[in-house]
Amino acid sequence: MDSESLHKLLRSVATNKISVEDAFKSLLHFSYEDIDFAHIDHHRSLRKGFPEVIFGQGKTADQIISIMEKMLQQESIVLVTRVDQQKATSVISRYPDATYHEDAKMIVCKKKDIPKQGKGTILIISAGTSDIPVAKEAYLTAENMGNHVASVFDVGVAGIHRLFNHKKKIDHASVLVVVAGMEGALPSVVAGMVSRPVIAVPTSIGYGVNFGGLTALFAMLNSCSSNVAVVNIDNGFGAGYMASVINRV
Numbered sequence: 001m002d003s004e005s006l007h008k009l010l011r012s013v014a015t016n017k018i019s020v021e022d023a024f025k026s027l028l029h030f031s032y033e034d035i036d037f038a039h040i041d042h043h044r045s046l047r048k049g050f051p052e053v054i055f056g057q058g059k060t061a062d063q064i065i066s067i068m069e070k071m072l073q074q075e076s077i078v079l080v081t082r083v084d085q086q087k088a089t090s091v092i093s094r095y096p097d098a099t100y101h102e103d104a105k106m107i108v109c110k111k112k113d114i115p116k117q118g119k120g121t122i123l124i125i126s127a128g129t130s131d132i133p134v135a136k137e138a139y140l141t142a143e144n145m146g147n148h149v150a151s152v153f154d155v156g157v158a159g160i161h162r163l164f165n166h167k168k169k170i171d172h173a174s175v176l177v178v179v180a181g182m183e184g185a186l187p188s189v190v191a192g193m194v195s196r197p198v199i200a201v202p203t204s205i206g207y208g209v210n211f212g213g214l215t216a217l218f219a220m221l222n223s224c225s226s227n228v229a230v231v232n233i234d235n236g237f238g239a240g241y242m243a244s245v246i247n248r249v
Contacts, residue, residue: 051075057082061090080107104136118147118247120174127156127180134236135179141240175243181205184216191225
C-alpha cells in the first residue's frame with residue numbers, strides 16, 4: 001500500500017464513506033502477508049516509495065501469480081524480473097493487462113500510469129548489443145519507478161567515436177547507467193566525461209577470461225574515475241533502482 005492509497009482510505013473513514021470495520025479489513029495485512037511460500041512485504045511502498053519487486057528466477061509460474069494476486073489488491077504496479085518465456089505465458093494468461101518484455105525478461109503489470117517523480121533524465125548506455133538485455137532491465141525498472149529515461153546502445157570502447165556522437169544526451173543526463181561486459185572499460189570512459197553519478201553494471205558477456213563477468217566487475221571496481229559506483233554482475237534491476245533513488249533526491 002502506497003501513501004496515496006493510505007490517505008484515500010483514511011479520508012474515506014473520516015467522511016463515513018466506508019466503515020471502520022471495512023478499513024480494518026483493508027489494513028489487516030498492512031505490514032506483510034504470509035501465504036506459506038512467501039511473506040509479502042505490503043509495507044514497502046510506504047517505507048521505500050516503491051512496492052516489493054518479484055524475483056521470478058527459481059519461482060514457479062503459480063507462485064508468481066499468487067504473489068501478484070495479493071500485491072495487486074494493494075499496489076498500483078507490480079514488477080517481476082528474471083522471467084522466462086514459458087513462465088511469462090502462464091502469468092500473462094492470468095493477467096492479460098500485464099506486459100512481458102522478452103528482451104529484459106521482465107513483466108510489468110500496472111493499473112495506471114506512474115507519475116513522474118524523477119528530477120532529471122536517466123541515461124542507460126550499453127557497450128555492446130549483447131549487453132542490451134541487462135540494459136533494458138535497468139531501463140524498464142527506472143521508467144516504471146517514475147523517471148524520464150533515455151538510452152544509447154552499442155557504443156563500446158572498440159569504436160569509441162560512436163559514443164562521442166551522443167555527447168549532448170550524456171551531458172543532459174542527471175544519472176547514467178553504463179552496462180558493459182568483456183573488459184568492462186566503458187563506465188570509466190563515460191564517468192570521465194561527466195560530473196554526474198555513473199552506475200556501472202558488469203555483464204557476463206565475454207570470452208573465457210571474462211570469467212562470467214568477474215573481469216568486468218573487477219575492472220569497474222578499480223575504475224580511476226571517482227564518480228563510478230558498481231552493482232553486481234548482470235544486475236540491471238539494481239542499477240535502475242539505484243538510479244531512480246538518486247534521481248529523486
